[in-house]
Amino acid sequence: MRCLICLLLLALVFNPAFAQEKWDLKRCVDYALANNISVKQADVQARFDKLTHDQSILALYPRINSQHSAGFQFGRSIDPTSNQFTTNQILFSNHGLDVGLDLFNWFSKKNTIKANDYLAQASVARLEKAKNDVALNVANAYLAALLNREQINVNKVQVAQSREQFDNIKKQVEAGALPELNEAEAETQYATDSSNLLTAQTNYTLSLLQLKALINLEADAPFDIEVPPVEAIPVEALADLDPVIVYQSALENLPQQKINNLTLKASEKNVAVAKAGLYPSFSFFGGLNSRYSNAQRTIPNSFQTINVPVGTVDVNGVAYPVTSPITQPLGFDKNTYFRQLSNNFSQNVGVGVNIPIFNGGVARTNWQKAKLDVENQQLLKEQDTRTLKQDIYQAHTNAIAAVQKYNATKIAVASAQKAYDFAKKDLMLVCCNQSTLS
Template identity: 65%
Template sequence: MKKWITSGMLLFMMAIQGLAQEKWSLEQCVTYAIKNNVSVKQADIQARIDRLTLEQSKLALYPTANSQHSGGYQFGRSIDPTSNQFTTNEILFANHSLNLNADLFNWFRKKNTVAANDYTYQASAARFEKARNDISLNVANGYLAALLSGEQIHVAEVQVQQSREQRDNVKKQVDAGALPELNLAEMETQLANDSSTLIGAKADFKLKLLQLQALLNLDAAVPFTIAAPPVESVPVLPLSELEPDVVYNSALQNLPQQRINELNVKAAQRNVLAAKAVLYPSLSFFGGLDTRYSNAQKLLPANFQPAAVPIGFVNVNGTNYVVNTQENIPTGFNKNTYFRQLSNNFSQNLGLALNIPIFNGGQARINWKKSKLNVTLQELQKEQDAQSLKQDIYQAHTNAVAAIEKFNASKIALASAQQAYDFARKRFEVGLLKPIDLITNQNNLFKTKINLLAAQYDYVFKMKLLEFYKGMGIQLHN
């Protein structure tokens, strides 16, 4: 057994290590998160619970049958369960019964309860789908944030390499006496700052990966990295195909939250009908079988013979005369066995039961009123979510437009910053520019590159968010 357990653990660790050695794509991250994220699992379990509730309400439509069996020992003054007479004997007894009950008419209470539970289950299934969509969107957001952080590392590495080359060139000129030592100190400071920025970028990338692992419910101790597709290759729809009205109408049809609200309203309406049915009389059929045993009745008469049995006397002229009656007196007995008693005591019953609610503390009527208010509550929730959805989509469209404009402006700013840096470097190399001025232009170029990357990733995510609202999911490739 220990060998099997050890082998299983080794295979599991090998599988985890093999999975960790490859770079995770967005699709792999989303698939893993859907299978392992706690929120998604909770939504799945709730859907299963609601499905079982639906199954139980369907089974409640059928008649009920129950069999009861009891046995015991009684002593002191009690009633013999077979003769129904008082006795002080110690008695060993047993009772057996089978009861059947079937609703004939209850104003469709059970039928409406089944329908309400069916809508509730469908809403839970849609809620599970929503949890999958939410985690997919969150993973995509975390994935793009990690990609941006990774790109910032590359930019910082280029910056460090440029600063190192410039520091080396200045050092040579200082050693040759062509430049003062102040210039070298300034370049050393710039290199140190750029190295610090690179260290911070690497730390931020690790943090983004840890945050993504948390979304996946993946152990933080497991080595983890992601594939880095060029952001330029990520397909996005033209903004003209993502007009807010079009996206909103599509979202009403495709997003699970809207189906959840619609199903919750239908379930609440059915619950009103089920609650109202409790206010009216109901008719049911019942039937039963019953038998019992008692060891107090151990013998049964088997043979009889006629005999005169005195029942009193009369006085005639002072003389008492006995009055007799003719009766059959048992002369032989059989044992009253367990199964014989069950047969002799066997009884049956059939009947109809009419239940008329008169006063029960107002519970049924209050529940009916509550159920009607719950319909209004669900309708308001549906309206509120629709308003919020429309607001979110219009806001997302506005943000996408701003992100596109910012991205285009950042591209122009990068071209200008690159040109300024190139001119400054050429002037610095011929001694026409101070190191501090070169450093300033270099820092401006670095910030512009970072701003462009951030604007580009922000633009991609804003567009992907609109595509998500439209029901297209999250994809980073064609």
């Protein structure tokens, strides 16, 4: 018994709350919105979806790519400039520039841009929802901490009453007015109330830890909450709200409803995107290419024509020589790197058609899946709408019950205070009478 009382006194003396800086609800919510991990993740996802939308817009522009390569060839290979077999070691390089543009693909890119735009807006609404959820969770944890703190005050009063009752009964036992059993029972009640006070203080500490976790504050950081005045809370106005009006306003303004509407629109656009894969698409392409090889070190710069004997013709016993003119290089220039690039420069341009004939049913399956996704999003929207309505009407009913209970409790507290005052006076009279008789 004495150990329990000592523990209670230590808890009261070394309660860390007395030196803490007070945090009100607004400060807790603001800190949570700036530091909560879930909010930061939702913000990252919103920026990610915005980049996806921006990229789908850039997909409308032509694709331009440049390729460059260089290397060595060993052993028997083909000279990339003369297309002849060679066994020499060759240093080569290739350069190219390709251009591509989708001319018509049944508005696939246009619908993709619109779908990504809806998803980006849904991510922004999802970020707003994450902030609302964090604010609501922080408010609930804050109220729970206030309740636990108030429970400490209630238990302190209970301990004080038990102590006072124990002292009075002890005096009566010493005076012989009551048996010692009453003193033992009063002491037991005092110990029980002291234990309940320690439990309440522990629960309050745990609720503060939970609140710090929600706002992403270190567990060992100094922290305590400010107790707002009860008079500042508009309790009576809660029951005056019409749930029908609240429900209609929630459908238009709550982030979750915006998310459902935008996601459904994105799914409908994705159906059009998937259907475009069933039809032919038309594209434009073009390119520039050139190459170099050190196997072609020189090129002729001048030529001469000579007659080369190819045989004889016998005419009347006389052999006349037969010649054939051929052209052969007379002088050579170095075939430099940039000269080869200029001489080997080539261009191409054209139009392509891609006709899907059979690809294992992938395109048609994707189209069917996209339509099923629309149905799924419609069901999710309907489910969330029903849940929202149920929550609003349930919250309205709980609010009315809470107000009524609050008013009834105030009357009960006033009555209990009167009864306690009367009982205290009666007890003092009994003690005085016992002292007089003694």
